[in-house]
Amino acid sequence: MILLYVFGAVTLINCAYYLLFAKFSFSKISNKTQSEEQPVSLIVCAKNEAENLQKHIPFWLNQTYSNYEIILINDASVDDTLEVMEHYAEQDSRIQIVNVKNNEAFWGNKKYALTLGIKRAKNDRLVFTDADCYPASEEWLSKMVANFSDKKQLILGYGAYERQPGFLNKLIRFETLMTAVQYFSYAQAGTPYMGVGRNLGYTSRLFYEKNGFMSHIKVVSGDDDLFVNEAATSENTAICITPEAFTYSLPKEKREKWFRQKRRHYTTAKLYKPMHKFLLGLYYFANLLFWILSGIILFTPLWMFGLGIILTRFLIQYTIIGKAAGKLKEKDLIIFIPFFELFLILTQLSIFISNRSEKNTQWK
Template sequence: MLLLYVFIAVVLMNCIYFLLFSKFSFINAPETQTEATFPVSVIICAKNEAKNLRRNIPLWLKQQYPQFELILVNDASSDKTLKVMESFAEKDPRIKIVNVKNNEAFWGNKKYALTLGIKRAVHTRLLFTDADCEPATKHWIKIMVSHFSEEKQVVLGYGAYSELPGLLNALIRYETLMTAVQYFSYAIVGIPYMGVGRNLAYTSTIYYKNNGFMSHIQLPSGDDDLFVNEVASKNNTAVCFDAAAFTYSIPKKTWKDWIIQKRRHITTSGRYKPHHKFLLGTYFVSNLLFWILAVACLIMNSWIIVVALIGLRFIIQYLVIGYSAKKLKESSLIPFIPLLDLFLVFIQMFIFISNRTAKSTRWK
């Protein structure tokens, strides 16, 4: 019976988290703060991204926004990235190029390259994405920066991955969906803890006030989530989940590449604020225990009670995550939520364990 009581407590904990996530699932898209007309600096850091830049620079330049500069940062690329940037800059004066050469102290550090790009920016409002990210529409800039106000200096957007066939693609998109559900939900209830560099905006004012990335400059990752974790607050952070302001990028196509990417990303979570680590850690542990105890209880206890608890948990999960999936244009994932949830929790455990015994990888 003790095992059953523990399982009941775990299911209750899961449901409490899903109720928290419902703050995002069932909220209407927030109204824009202003009809944005102020100038904006769009900053993209690229390392060996010649192919993606050829495809995406025209899309960034076609944004329907009255005044913006496009700052392209070449982070010591060994391919034709710089030449591609220069070829577009010759034709459009809005493009500014920052050519970063290898620095012995900061070799391979994206934050160093981004810092130089931010210093080059003329405008106070900064909008970030990655070289492989395609804006969903021509209104990406307009919608994202419309959430800036005198008070709101950080805007969290959604960076999606393109839908492709296969389990790996579905799992990557599900993990991206769940990450977004969490950081949007926490921000909505006044506990912002991260953002993604694929779609993120903040002001140079808040950047310089907090000394940029200096507190974690030595880490290969964290230019997005660690920075937001340090500077974001209940009062200064806005969320933007308008589908017209999404960005889309091509996901990893092999399990090895994706796990390497996630290992690099997860190294930053240990630097989050204590209460953020507690909330995120408790959710992960309760999710892991749900699957383990569900099997154990089915074997050892009355199956009717256990099945009822599992069914309750799945119904609440389907409602909350399902509505979130629709909101973030990932409806095709809804039928497979339990399966993807099971895969993800154990892969995350594997990545966490592997990170404890091996060194993290650098920015490309």
């Protein structure tokens, strides 16, 4: 009977998080517009991204927003990245290039390159994306920028991955979906904790007020989530989930490459604010315990009660996460939610163990 009580308590914690996520899942999509287009700087940092830049610069140049510049940062690339940038800069005066050369003190640190790009920007409002990302529409920039105001200085967008065949693609998109559901929900609840550099906006004023990336300049990752964790508040943060404002990029095709990428990303979580670390850790631990105890209780005389608890939890999960998946254009993932959740928990556990024994020192 004690096992059933413990299982019920763990499931109750699970469901409490889903009720938090419901704040995002059932919220209305805001389609803000602005009567006057304020000047904005689109900033893209690229390291050995010649091929992606060739494909994606035209998307950025083709935005309907009329008042913007593009800051292209070449972070000490050894391929034709700089040449591609220069080719487009010759054709369009909106493009400005920041060429970062090999500097031993900051070698491999994207934050140093981004800082130089931010200093080069003429405008206070900044929007960021990655070289391997393209916008969902020509309205992307205008939709993101419309969320800025005198109070709202930090905008969280959705950076999705292209839909492709295969289990790994669905797992990557499910992980991206669940991460987004969490950081959007926390932001709407008044405690924003992260964003993704694939689709992010903030003001240079906020950047300088927080001394940029100085508090975590030596950490390889975190130019997006660590800055947001430090700078975001309930008053200065807004979310942008209009489908036209999504960005898309190609997911990794091999599990090993995706695993290395997530290992690098997860190293920053230990530097989050204590409250965020506790809440995120409790969510993961409760999920892990739910699956462990589910496997145990179904083989006890109390299996019928356990099954009822399991089905209730899955119903709540399907309802809330399914609604969020529809909102973020990931409907094909809904039917497999519990299956992907289990695989993701095991993958995250594996990443945690790996990160305890090895370190990554470069962003690319």
